[in-house]
Structure formats: C-alpha cells, structure tokens
Amino acid sequence: MSLSSELFQRAQRTIPGGVNSPVRAFKSVGGEPFFVAKADGAYLFDVDGKRYIDYIGSWGPMLLGHNHPAIRDAVIRAAANGLSFGAPCPAEVTMAEKVAELVPSMQMLRMVSSGTEATMSAIRLARGYTGRDTIVKFEGCYHGHADSLLVKAGSGALTLGVPNSPGVPADFAKYTLTCEFNNLPQIQQLFAEQGNQIACIIVEPVAGNMNCIPPEPGFLEGLRALCDEYGSVLIFDEVMTGFRVALGGAQAYYGVTPDLTTLGKIIGGGMPVGAFGGKKEIMQHLAPLGPVYQAGTLSGNPIAMAAGLAALTEISKPGVYEALTEKTAQLIKGLAQAAAKHAVPVSFNQVGGMFGLFFTNEGRVSNYQQATRCDIDAFKRFFHLMLQQGIYLAPSAYEAGFLSLAHSAEDLKETIAAADYAFSAL
Numbered sequence: 001m002s003l004s005s006e007l008f009q010r011a012q013r014t015i016p017g018g019v020n021s022p023v024r025a026f027k028s029v030g031g032e033p034f035f036v037a038k039a040d041g042a043y044l045f046d047v048d049g050k051r052y053i054d055y056i057g058s059w060g061p062m063l064l065g066h067n068h069p070a071i072r073d074a075v076i077r078a079a080a081n082g083l084s085f086g087a088p089c090p091a092e093v094t095m096a097e098k099v100a101e102l103v104p105s106m107q108m109l110r111m112v113s114s115g116t117e118a119t120m121s122a123i124r125l126a127r128g129y130t131g132r133d134t135i136v137k138f139e140g141c142y143h144g145h146a147d148s149l150l151v152k153a154g155s156g157a158l159t160l161g162v163p164n165s166p167g168v169p170a171d172f173a174k175y176t177l178t179c180e181f182n183n184l185p186q187i188q189q190l191f192a193e194q195g196n197q198i199a200c201i202i203v204e205p206v207a208g209n210m211n212c213i214p215p216e217p218g219f220l221e222g223l224r225a226l227c228d229e230y231g232s233v234l235i236f237d238e239v240m241t242g243f244r245v246a247l248g249g250a251q252a253y254y255g256v257t258p259d260l261t262t263l264g265k266i267i268g269g270g271m272p273v274g275a276f277g278g279k280k281e282i283m284q285h286l287a288p289l290g291p292v293y294q295a296g297t298l299s300g301n302p303i304a305m306a307a308g309l310a311a312l313t314e315i316s317k318p319g320v321y322e323a324l325t326e327k328t329a330q331l332i333k334g335l336a337q338a339a340a341k342h343a344v345p346v347s348f349n350q351v352g353g354m355f356g357l358f359f360t361n362e363g364r365v366s367n368y369q370q371a372t373r374c375d376i377d378a379f380k381r382f383f384h385l386m387l388q389q390g391i392y393l394a395p396s397a398y399e400a401g402f403l404s405l406a407h408s409a410e411d412l413k414e415t416i417a418a419a420d421y422a423f424s425a426l
Contacts, residue, residue: 003047029380029395041406044392045055045226052392053411057402060208060240061265063324063353064314065406071269071310078306080148084298087100091309092300098312099267103248105257109277110286111300115146115239115264118274119202122260123148125276126200126233128292129285134194135344136201140210140368140398142263143237148176167182181207182215182366184222195230200260205250208240210371211357212349212400220256227259233282239264239274240400242269243312245363247322253352269311305407320405324353325413328403331355334416342423344378355401356394371398378426385422391415 011018019025019033026033034046042065044052049339064071078091092111100106110117123135123146135148143149150168177194179187181203191198201223207213211256227234236258241250245268251257260278267273277283287293298304314320332348332355339346346360358365359375359382379397391414394401 005032007035007047023394023396023399026395027213028376028397029383029386031384033395041065041067042404042408042411050166050390052387052390053407053415054392054405055401055415056392056399057393057404059399060244060402061268061270062402063244063266064269065404066270068269068311068314068406070314071307072376074269074306074310075271075303077386078303080117081302083303084301086297089300089302089305091302091305095300095305095309095312098309099263099277102312102316103242103251103260103261103263103277105251105278105279106261106275107280108283109275110283111305112274112294112296113272113298113301113304114144114278115237115262115274116146117296118195118239118262118264118276119143119149119235119237120146122235122262122276122278123200123202124294125282125285125292126235126260129282130199130231130233132197132199132232134174134177134197135175135199136177136179136190137188138203138207138368139178139179140213140371141202141204141207141237142209143204144239148172149202154399165310174426180367180369181210181213182219183385184216184219188222191226191230191232195226195232198230198232200233200235202235202237204240204357206238206241206245206252206254206354207350207368208366208400210398211358211365212351213366213371214349214351215254216366220254222262224256224258231294233260234258235260235262237262241351241354242266243315244354247316250351266311266315267302267308271301271307272298273301273304273308321352324403324405327405327407328353328355330409331403331407331412331415334412338416338420339423341420342426344423344426346423353403355403357401359397381426382422385425386418389418389421391418 008018017025036044037047038045044054096109146262238249238261241261246253262276264274285292332350347358347360347365349356359378376397
C-alpha cells in the first residue's frame with residue numbers, strides 16, 4: 001500500500017470524506033487522492049516521491065508557481081515579528097493601497113480571510129446599501145459556501161451533484177434568483193418583472209466553476225446597464241479571475257466596471273486571504289462608519305499581508321501577463337492538435353492564464369447547460385491517463401485549469417505528449 005493510501009485511510013477516520021474540501025477526494029473521477037509532501041515551481045511531489053506537473057496551482061493562487069522565493073522570504077521576515085496581532089498593522093495599509101492602485105474600481109476595500117467571506121460580506125453590504133433583499137446569481141457560478149449562494153452553484157457543489165445544498169433553509173434560498181450565464185435577454189426579463197426588488201447581481205465575469213466559460217460579447221455590459229437602470233449593485237466575483245486573467249482582473253480585461261469586487265486566491269500569494277471593495281459611497285456603509293456589520297479575527301493578518309504584497313509586487317512587473325497568456329495558448333494549441341489527431345471531440349476555452357477542456361462535439365461551450373452535457377466519463381478516463389503520466393489536472397470536469405509563470409516549454413511539451421497518448425487510449 002502506498003503512503004498516500006495509508007494517509008487517506010487514516011484521514012477518513014477523523015475527517016469527513018478524508019479531505020478538508022470535497023473536490024480533493026477524487027469522488028467525481030474515482031480512485032484516491034495523492035497526498036502532497038512539497039511543491040516547487042510548476043511541480044507537486046507526493047509523499048511516495050512521485051512528481052506531477054501541476055495545472056491546478058492550489059486552485060488558482062499560484063500564478064508565480066509554488067514556493068516562489070520572494071513570497072517565501074517575505075513570510076519568513078514577517079513571521080519573525082509575530083503571527084497575529086488582532087490590531088492594525090502597517091502591512092494591511094500598504095496592501096489596501098496596492099490593491100486599490102491595481103484595481104481602481106476598489107476605491108475602498110476590506111481584507112478578510114477567504115473568498116467565501118468576501119462574497120458573503122459583499123452580498124450583505126449590497127443588501128444593506130440598497131435596502132433590498134433579493135439577489136441574482138447565475139447557474140453554475142460558485143461564490144463560496146454561504147447559505148444564500150449555494151443555489152444552483154458550481155465548483156465542488158456541481159461536481160458532487162448537490163448544487164442546492166441540504167441545510168440551506170428555504171427562507172434563505174427564496175431571496176436568491178438564478179439565471180442562465182450568458183443569457184442577457186433572460187435577465188433583462190427578470191429585471192423588467194422584479195428589478196425594483198433586486199439588491200444586486202453577483203457574477204463571475206469568467207465562469208470558472210463550471211470549467212472555464214468566458215462571457216459572450218455584450219453580456220457583462222448588459223448587466224452593468226441593468227444595474228444602472230434599476231439601482232442595483234453589480235458585484236464581480238473576481239476571487240478566481242482577479243490578477244489571473246489580467247493585472248486589473250477581468251474588469252480590466254473586458255472594460256466593464258462593477259460597483260463591488262471580491263478577491264481571493266492570488267491576492268494572498270498562497271496564504272488564506274480575501275478582500276472585497278468598491279465605490280466609496282457603498283463601502284462607507286460598513287461598520288464602524290455605517291450600520292452594516294462585518295468583522296474577522298484574522299482579517300489583515302500580517303503574515304498573509306506580507307505574502308500578498310510580495311505576490312502583487314512580482315506580478316506587477318512588465319511582461320508577466322503576456323508571457324502567461326502565451327504559455328496557455330501554446331498548451332491549448334498542442335492539446336487541440338493531439339485531440340484532433342485521434343479524432344476525439346474536444347472543445348477548449350481560454351482567458352489569460354485560465355483554460356477549460358470539454359469533451360463535447362457541440363463546439364464552443366458558453367453556458368451551464370452545455371457544460372453539464374459534456375462527456376464526463378471521457379474526462380474521467382482522460383484524467384487518470386494523464387495522472388498516471390505525472391500530469392495533474394483538476395479532478396473534476398467542472399473546474400478550470402491554471403498555468404503559472406513557472407511552467408517551462410519542456411513542461412508544456414511533456415504535457416502535450418502525455419495528452420497525445422491519453423487521447424489515443426480513450
């Protein structure tokens with residue numbers, strides 16, 4: 001028995017499902033997860049000594065690659081001064097200034113410790129600001145595991161087939177309306193009927209939790225126009241896309257400005273960090289300035305702020321996003337050629353350093369319904385064929401893939417060669 005198998009058996013005795021986040025259990029692809037001993041650059045190394053080229057990157061944060069020296073050194077320096085203060089520290093001020101500089105729509109922001117906290121707080125703030133209760137989200141979009149947002153959700157909820165989670169009271173869910181992603185006429189009709197009751201729209205500008213689905217031209221612009229017309233708050237959930245698809249996030253990439261933005265993942269450089277922010281007039285409704293309460297024991301943690309500042313400093317250097325986008329495009333081109341060589345029907349989406357692979361003959365995938373019609377069994381077989389060759393893709397057909405600056409040309413070549421074999425064996 002491998003050490004990973006031993007650890008998984010032990011874990012299942014004390015941790016539900018043996019994991020601390022459901023998608024890690026490999027339930028949707030079968031088999032057992034491997035346990036990681038260390039990570040460096042583009043690679044993970046399991047407890048049994050096997051190396052994997054990693055296309056998950058801790059589910060998005062590792063844009064610079066694992067164990068980046070600038071981030072590691074910043075954490076070591078900060079830790080020498082203490083791990084948590086429960087009081088303001090200089091790093092959180094510098095961090096807020098840096099984020100506001102890179103994402104100008106975030107005139108004011110508040111640090112939290114996770115993406116879920118960020119979206120939950122942004123929703124509460126939008127409701128408090130507008131005096132309305134109803135929110136609108138999109139099928140297959142995932143905004144964390146807060147009760148109001150676990151309605152037709154993506155990510156692990158979709159992977160496990162429980163997009164509407166038990167434990168969410170009907171009285172909570174009734175205030176969450178869902179529409180089809182990329183279907184602007186549908187949401188226009190909803191606003192025509194109920195617009196004056198809607199506090200906010202929350203949307204992943206690139207849907208990354210039903211794989212990777214970009215917005216159709218005019219979709220985000222249409223949401224902006226509806227919120228302007230009806231006095232609703234437009235929230236971009238950029239926990240995944242923030243600093244991933246462009247330095248200023250998806251809002252910079254597509255040129256559409258939200259009222260509030262939520263961030264996570266890359267903003268922490270690998271540490272547990274989130275943030276939400278936006279227009280000053282909205283953010284000033286937060287306590288202690290206003291009546292909308294939000295707090296956190298570890299918010300603005302000095303170690304996390306040091307890691308985040310180091311990450312943002314590195315990704316602000318010239319050429320970062322051009323290189324990342326080009327690497328991703330090279331990978332997608334090679335994978336597409338390998339699939340075509342073996343007549344395997346596959347469709348790809350890419351935005352910057354994010355990509356999606358769909359086993360489908362429908363062509364471009366642009367919504368939740370198409371994503372759920374893809375060949376999940378083919379993905380399962382492909383996943384394991386790649387894993388056997390040391391290529392680690394997300395263990396779910398509904399999760400996006402991520403490249404890092406640490407991925408080399410040789411890594412891409414090895415990945416494409418592995419895919420060529422995997423497609424031939426399907």
